[in-house]
Amino acid sequence: MSELLYGAPAAQAILASLEDRIQALHTRGREPCLAMLRCGEDPGALSYERAAARSCSKAGIQVRSVVLPWTAGTEDLLRAVDRVNGDQSVHGILVLRPLPKQIDTQVIFRRLRHDKDVDGITVPSLARVFVGRGGGFAPCTPEACIAMLDHYGVPLAGARVVILGRSLIVGRPLSMLLVARDATVTLCHSRTRDPASLCREADILIAAAGKAEFVDESYVNPHQIILDVGVNEGSDGTICGDVAFERVSPLVRAISPVPRGVGTVTTAVLARHVVEAAETLF
């Protein structure tokens, strides 16, 4: 039977590591604060907002929600971004997605102060991930994957890692974080020929393609450790990952479930970023 890599222990360890740092900030008269900007009532955005608020509250971080209607335009959201950019009591900013079609997402991301970009969506944040220094923060989900692997003592140096997915928010930054830890990384995408044969060679397989349960028995080997980043709606309407969990989990060494896996760690990483921003800003 394979080991189940739950996110909660890793998330708790991250939140516990923040206690002294937050205490030190309080001593300096600073209350770390995250502002979350949302348009409308999209269920995915609401669910992430609730999870982020829960992690931040557990850690003792203040949370503010700024809600605009789904009919808001780019200028409306820019004004909201300007307000939190300039507010000295706000240390981290999270722009919840999806944004409505009429909003120019890139214009919004460009306006965001990178030193408050705790979700790692600005170009300076991504540059930091790729260059290894500079301002901003790594996107939370790739960092959560590294935190999971570290928490469960999975060695990265020299490991062969295959990532399914090359998005700018998960696959690509994750590949850079892993390379910085001396892993050997293969990135697969929708045009990759025979991804199953590449995956079978992996010590660590990270599925982040956003396709319900498509990783099956043909992708894995008995020594493999799998992180399933996917959050999809299964054919029965329940949440499932990218991996066909029931069929694959008996065949590998360890696997993270969906839900209760990597997603749980993502908001703890977000809380850590807010604390880091509060320590360094102003």
Ligand code: NAP
């Ligand atoms: P995305 O922007 O849609 O990117 C999906 C990537 O998967 C693309 O690079 C795509 O290739 C690739 N892909 C599609 N089919 C593939 C296949 N058969 N084999 C290999 N690669 C394939 O999605 P995302 O934002 O990166 O999110 C990916 C998944 O992670 C989603 O389920 C999302 O809900 C989940 N997610 C979870 C968290 C968390 O905290 N747990 C956070 C963010 C996202 P092309 O580039 O060629 O199109």
